[in-house]
Amino acid sequence: MxxxxxxxxxxxxxxxxxxxxxxxxxxxxxxxxxxxxxxxxxxxxxRSYGVVSGFGIDPIEKKPLYHYFPGSRILSVGSYGCNLRCLWCQNAHISQCGIDRQPEEKKSPAEALESASNSGGIGLAYTYNEPVVFFEWMMETARLVNDAGLKNVVVTNGYINPEPLAEWLELCHAFNVDLKSFSDEFYRKYTTGSIQPVLNTLAAIAGSGLHLEITFLVIAGMNDNARDFEKMVQWIANTLGTDVVLHINRYFPSWRLNVPATPINVMQRLEDVARKYLQRVYLGNVPHGYRSS
Ligand code: SF4
Structure with missing residues (x-):
């Protein structure tokens, strides 16, 4: 500890x-x-300082970041725990269980930097579980990575208070933030969080001029209402900018949610709405032929 x-x-x-x-x-x-x-x-x-659940080199597009050093690779690291509890979490085995039951592999910030430097990638991505909850290790590592001239990438739910967020913005270069719905009720019912802090985080990242991409996981019957989705993309366009990248990802049954996988036509309907307001919209988790370009 x-x-x-x-x-x-x-x-x-x-x-x-x-x-x-x-x-x-x-x-x-x-x-x-x-x-x-x-x-x-x-x-x-x-309790999770330096405790690593996964460590691997990935294409940057897998984060997903499509417009940040496209074609490059990045070393990814994650730990355990999460401050939200989304019923469909695809990483529940590391995010929703106590750290006591996990095999402990540890890495110091210096060891993480060494691995990132030797990986052939552009830097380090904090991902797999929610980086907010391993903030201390992440920030110490991010400072070393930054000082070495490499890039820090964060994949996050955005549920963080303004003061630690300001530290993130000083040391990190690119963010992918999950926006799970545009409804506070949805956030409270299905994630145990609330929406306003996430919107604040998105506005702060965009306002700082750092690279921002957003991921929206579509769950048919739960967050695919076209009017609500249109309000969300209007807010993104008006508040964050029309050039912010939006990934519309397809839901598959996972962890405690067992509703059917989202039909492709639902994805395409939302993609059409998003393209009215945003310049860069992609479908994710869909068969190759459906991938947007
Ligand atoms: S406030 Fe957030 S980060 Fe702090 S203990 Fe609670 S869930 Fe964890």
Missing amino acids: KQARYYIKTGKQTIRCTLCPHSCLLIPGDTGRCRVRHNHEGTLFT
Whole structure:
């Protein structure tokens, strides 16, 4: 365990984590909703510091980032835990389980930098599970990667408070942010989060001029209402810019959600709507013949 950042004392041994909008209030022995930040005798520790769940070189398009050094490769790293609990999580085996039951492979920030430098890729992508919840290790590593002239890429749900987000924006170069719906009710019902912090994160990234791509996973019958989707892409165009890249990804049954895979015609209907407002729209998780260009 390593002492965490971003928390305040609210009592003799009671603390509130301020890293993400959940603001977990923790008495000694408690672990936050993310399952990795833990109150030990009145101090907040991160239990996942340097604990690696996956480490591998990928095409940058797999993040997905289609307009950031296209054709390049990037080393990807992830850990355990998540601050959301989406019913369809495709990485629930690492995001939704306690760290105690995981085999521990550890890497220091210096070791991660060395691997990134030797990988032949453009840098390091923080992905697989939610990078917000391994913030301390990520930021220490990102500083080394940045100083070495390599790139930091973040794949995130965007559920982070403004102060740590400002640190991200200083050291990271490109982001793919999940936007799961344009409805706060949807966020609260199916993810345990809320939408406004995610919108704030998107606006801050776009406002900083960093590279931003958005992924929207379409689940038929749950977030494919054409009017709501149109409001969402209008907001993206008006607030973030018409050149922000939108990936419309197809849902397949996963973890605790077992509704049928999203039909291709639903994807195409939303793609048509998005193209009215945005210049760069792609379908993902679809057979090759359907891929947008
Ligand atoms: S990062 Fe974890 S402990 Fe901190 S507020 Fe978010 S869910 Fe709670």
